[in-house]
Amino acid sequence: MNARDPNYRPLDPAALGRFAEQLWDAEIVPALIDYIAIPAKSPMFDADWAAHGYLERVVTQAAAWVESKRVAGLKLELIRLPGRTPVIVFEVPATKPECSETVVLYGHLDKQPEFSGWRGDLGPWTPKLENGRLYGRGGADDGYAIYAAITALLALDAQGVPRPRCVGLIETCEESGSFDLPAYLDVLRPRLGEVSLVVCLDSGAGDYDRLWLTTSLRGIVSGVLKVEVLTEGIHSGxxxxxxxxxxxxxxxxxxxxEDSKTGRLLPESFHCEIPGARLEQARATAAILKDEVYKRMPWACGADGGPVLPMTADPVEVLLNRTWRPTLSVVGVDGFPELKNAGNVLRPYTAFKLSLRLPPLVDGNAAALQLKALLEDNAPYNARVSFVPDGRAGALGATGWNTPELAPWLSQALEAASQDQFGAPVGYVGQGGTIPLMGMLQQGFPKAQMMVCGVLGPKSNAHGPNEFLHVPYGKRLTAAVAQVIAAIP
Known part of the structure; x- marks a missing residue:
């Protein structure tokens, strides 16, 4: 598209920002307040999700909001495959003549469970807007996505700026590993068309001062490790x-x-070589964020009165540890009584919920099988040791993702959008989380470019207590997404 094209309309970045800000204030924040109040937990955390109806409520509310915007040519469908969590699919036709490209905009509406430790005046299902932060579970991760996606398209249409066909895909199983998504992709693949750009709004930001592009995502193997020695507890004496x-x-x-002294994962097969480009990006990002990459954590008071220390204080190593190196976390326990009920009894079993984050290039399913064998074989004392992975839909673990090389147009568009909407250069950062959809879409559409971004910046604390959505950042991100979509060749 150029100025000699009769359909060309010059894009006004400032007007995009104003449009996004107004709609966020008038409609998106109120809609998210309603959304946060609904305990729409992902099916892994609510086995009776269908009976409770919370997932159905959030998709119905979001779909109604989208339809109320009356985007020209909008087609929206709520798809409910038997026994699977619902999915919203919307389609908006191209306004750019003779354009066969498709943009896929992705988000999800299911949530993590409550967790403990919320500030006294906050809670997972009690939304509160305070100093530009909207507190509550799910607003940033990532209930805002469908609202931001539609707003980006509306902002372009308001200026008459031509854009390609856009398809929205909003699922309700992401926090459980997206095990329902492959079935939906099989159904929807013919309708997606020739995908040239995927905009995933389920990621994070290094700070709130620029547009951040996610360059990689870790994989994950999670499951329950259980050791049984007795059929019932007996007196420890x-x-x-x-x-x-x-x-x-x-x-x-x-x-x-794991080496308990250093945290290093011992099997070399759980590691991978870090690509040179990612090393260079980590160095550049470390130069921007400096020691904030670890100081932003809510450290407890340590033994000497100062904060607990990080595993490393080198910003580059911090970034690589959380994006390209495997790490084990114990995220839950069973078989222990509460402290107030703990008598002198030798417990019959101990169970840990393990979360093993994998480097982006390590196969999640193969890692899960190796982990199971490693933990179960040759049990000490012939104890009953079992590891049961959480994986579903034929895969025991989720494989990570490494973004394909950026096309020149996308690099330029990201830089322009960051400068216009934030007044700072674009940042590039890997993320430690997992978004199974990205690997699925990259396999299905190997030529597509990937714009993975999100609002989960410093202290936003997704999945934990006091989770919040940084509203000013959400507004600017919405305008930036609009600007990138308009730049598609």
């Missing part, structure tokens, strides 16, 4: 020294996987 502690056996088993 009678049994200790005779019956091996299930917790001690579990520690021994985990020692096969």
């Amino acid at each position: 009678d049994a200790s020294g005779v019956v091996p502690s299930s917790f001690r056996i579990l520690r021994q088993v985990l020692d096969r996987l």
Whole structure:
């Protein structure tokens, strides 16, 4: 598109920003307040999700909002495959003549569970807007996505700026690993067309001062490791020294996987070579964020009165640790009584919920099988040791993602959008989380460019207590997305 084209309309970046800001204030924030109040937990955390109807409520509300915007030519469908979580699909025809390209805009509406530790006046289902931050579960991760996507298209149409065909895909199973999504992609693939750009609004930001493009995502293997030694608990005075502690056996088993002194994962197959381009981007990002890459964490007070120390204080190493190196976390326990109920009893079993983050280039399913064998084989004392991965839909683990090389037009568009909407150069950063859709779409549409971005910046604390959406950043990100879509050749 150029100025000699009779359909050309010059884009006004400032007007995009004003449009996004007005709609966010007038409609998006109120809609998100309603959304946060609904405990629409992902099916992994709510086995009775269908009976409870919360996922149905959030997709119905979001769909009604989209239809109320009366985007020209909009087609919206709520798809409910039998036994699967619902999906919203909307399609907006191209306004750019003779354009066969398609933009896919992705988000999700399911949420993580409540977690503990919320500030006294906050809660996961009690939304509160304070100093530009909208607190509550799911607003930033990422209930805002469908509203921002439609607003970006409306902002372009308001200026008469031509754009390609756009298809929205909003699921409700992402926080459970998107195990329902492949079935929907099989159904929708013929309708998606020739995808030239995927805009994923489910990621994070290094700070709130620029547009951030996510360059990689880690994979994950999660599941329950359980060690059983007795059929029932017995007095520790009678049994200790005779019956091996299930917790001690579990520690021994985990020692096969992790160096407890350094946190390094021992099997080399769980590691991968870090691409040179990602090393250079990590150095550039470290120069921008400096020690804020670790200081932004809510550190507890340490032994000497200062904060607990990070695993490394080198900003480059911090970035690489959280994006390109495997890490084990224990995110849940079972088999332990509450402290107030803990008597002198040798417990019959210990169970840990493990979360193993994998580098982007390590196969998640192969890693899950190796992890299961590593933990279960040759159990100490012949104890019953089992590891049951959470994976579903034929895969035991989720593989990460590394963005394909950016086309020149996209690099230029991202830089222009960041400068126009934020007044700063675009930033590039890997993310430690997992978005299974990205690998699926890259396999299905290998020629598509990927714009993975989001509002989860410093202290936004997705999945944890006091999660918030940084509203001013959401407004600017919406305008930036609009600007990039308009730049598609």
